[in-house]
Amino acid sequence: MLKISWLAAICLFASSVTSTAQAAPPLAQFTEEFHQEFLKKMQKAKIPGGVYVIVHGDKIVRVGAYGVREVGSKSKVDANTIFRLASVSKTFAGGLAAQVEHEGRFRWDDKVTKYVPGLAFRSPKMTSQLTVEHLLAQNAGLSANSFDDLIEDNMTQAQILPKFREINPRCQPGKCYGYQNVLFSMIETVLLKTTGMTYERLLEQRIFKPLQMHTASVGYSAFLANKNRAMPHTSTKRGWVETKVLPAYYRVNPAAGVNASAMDMGKWLIARLGHRPAVLSPAVLNDLHRPRIQTAENLQGRTFGAFVDQAEYSLGLRVYQFGKHQLYHHGGLVKGYRTDLSYSVEKDMGIVVLVNAQSNIVAELSSFFWSRMLNVAAEVPPPVKKRTPAKKKKVVKKKPKKTNN
Numbered sequence: 001m002l003k004i005s006w007l008a009a010i011c012l013f014a015s016s017v018t019s020t021a022q023a024a025p026p027l028a029q030f031t032e033e034f035h036q037e038f039l040k041k042m043q044k045a046k047i048p049g050g051v052y053v054i055v056h057g058d059k060i061v062r063v064g065a066y067g068v069r070e071v072g073s074k075s076k077v078d079a080n081t082i083f084r085l086a087s088v089s090k091t092f093a094g095g096l097a098a099q100v101e102h103e104g105r106f107r108w109d110d111k112v113t114k115y116v117p118g119l120a121f122r123s124p125k126m127t128s129q130l131t132v133e134h135l136l137a138q139n140a141g142l143s144a145n146s147f148d149d150l151i152e153d154n155m156t157q158a159q160i161l162p163k164f165r166e167i168n169p170r171c172q173p174g175k176c177y178g179y180q181n182v183l184f185s186m187i188e189t190v191l192l193k194t195t196g197m198t199y200e201r202l203l204e205q206r207i208f209k210p211l212q213m214h215t216a217s218v219g220y221s222a223f224l225a226n227k228n229r230a231m232p233h234t235s236t237k238r239g240w241v242e243t244k245v246l247p248a249y250y251r252v253n254p255a256a257g258v259n260a261s262a263m264d265m266g267k268w269l270i271a272r273l274g275h276r277p278a279v280l281s282p283a284v285l286n287d288l289h290r291p292r293i294q295t296a297e298n299l300q301g302r303t304f305g306a307f308v309d310q311a312e313y314s315l316g317l318r319v320y321q322f323g324k325h326q327l328y329h330h331g332g333l334v335k336g337y338r339t340d341l342s343y344s345v346e347k348d349m350g351i352v353v354l355v356n357a358q359s360n361i362v363a364e365l366s367s368f369f370w371s372r373m374l375n376v377a378a379e380v381p382p383p384v385k386k387r388t389p390a391k392k393k394k395v396v397k398k399k400p401k402k403t404n405n
Contacts, residue, residue, distance in 0.1 A: 031062045034369055038353075041361050042066045048233045048240050049077035050355035052365065053266040057348050058275035060266040069356065070231040070242050082215050083230045083354040084223065085258045086249070086332030088339045090184065091272070093254035094136050094316025096202055097187050098284045101132075105194040108133035115190040118161050122168045129173045135187050136315040137292035138179050141169030147182045152248050157185060177293045177313060184316075185252035199253055210279050211271055213264040220250040223259045230356035232336015240357055243336050256334060262354060269343055269350035272328070289328065289345070291319045303363040304329070306378035307371055323376030331363060338362045347373060 031054055042050055049067030053060060069075045101108060112119055112130045120127045126141070134140040146167065150160050160182055170176065188199045195202060200218040208216045215226065223229060223245065233240040249256040260268070271280050272288075280288075291312035310321035320327040325346055332339035340362035343350030351369050353362040371378065 035064045047357045051262040052353045053262040055266050055269045055350045063262050079263045080261045081228050081230050082226050082259045082261050084337045085339050086256050086334035088330050088332040088341045089256050089258035090316035098287050115193045120165050134173045138313045139293040141171040141173045142178045144179045177295045181252050181255040185254040188254050211267045216260040216264040218257050220247040233357045265352040303367045325374045340366045342366050
């Protein structure tokens with residue numbers, strides 16, 4: 001475990017929901033409680049390695065690390081060990097694009113074809129309705145994860161682009177939710193056309209350097225170049241086994257290509273909470289936090305779903321109604337890794353959990369954190385009433401009527 005700093009014990013957070021939930025303890029006590037839960041869950045699931053970071057206001061208040069960077073080694077995970085962020089990378093794409101849009105370099109309602117003329121659906125009308133905002137808001141109308149299979153077959157975005165001519169959105173763009181990686185990552189072309197800079201360079205200059213995210217990077221080569229990296233693991237009958245770092249989803253960097261450590265992510269959370277206005281201004285954050293489309297599927301999850309009454313998507317960010325509180329969230333999964341980012345502007349707090357194993361433990365820990373901090377009890381579904389089987393009626397067979405052929 002690595003402790004960065006402690007805040008003095010503060011008064012109890014106000015109780016706001018059901019009587020079955022207990023009030024959150026003082027912050028120092030709460031972070032220790034969370035750390036013990038973290039250790040317990042990691043040990044029980046025998047996760048190779050993981051780390052979390054908690055921020056409050058403009059400070060990192062605690063970092064906790066567990067385990068090793070790869071099974072069979074003595075190299076321990078620490079606060080500066082980098083992990084693949086998988087889809088938590090989308091929070092960076094949304095933040096970066098919002099910066100550029102608020103500078104007037106493009107507009108959210110610009111047609112995508114203005115910047116990606118090669119993109120077309122089977123229907124010209126549907127093509128003409130697709131805007132830049134739809135890319136990041138996951139409401140382009142396509143079926144979920146369109147052409148992810150081609151990413152996994154090692155095709156590039158340029159090779160996949162013509163495939164969109166073979167399909168149509170299942171609804172008018174802007175009217176329904178459908179999670180995307182390929183289409184989402186076309187924001188990279190929009191940013192290149194409007195700034196003249198590559199996506200990697202833009203992130204480095206506009207976010208990583210100003211926030212002093214010293215170990216954050218983009219891409220496959222950058223991940224392998226860092227010696228303090230957590231390797232991926234998958235579950236087998238023999239337990240967790242190290243697997244290869246697959247480059248496929250590094251071909252869609254806005255969707256899944258960022259690498260970062262817990263310390264880096266603490267700095268990113270502080271910016272997302274509004275404490276680095278030179279990087280993310282209040283206007284940009286308001287835009288990032290404004291919901292664009294409902295995502296009812298998130299209400300069915302076995303972790304956050306027990307606490308969330310309403311789920312929506314903004315720009316590379318999920319917006320949850322967690323009890324009476326608004327919570328911003330995004331999770332990530334790529335072979336061998338799970339990641340989770342969440343924060344509350346109201347409580348001025350955030351948490352990121354990263355593990356080098358394909359385990360849902362990250363969401364379990366995050367939902368535990370917020371259920372205690374926000375004083376929200378899980379909703380228990382009402383018991384299903386057993387129906388008494390109806391008595392079978394006697395069937396009287398009737399003689400068939402004669403018919404004329």
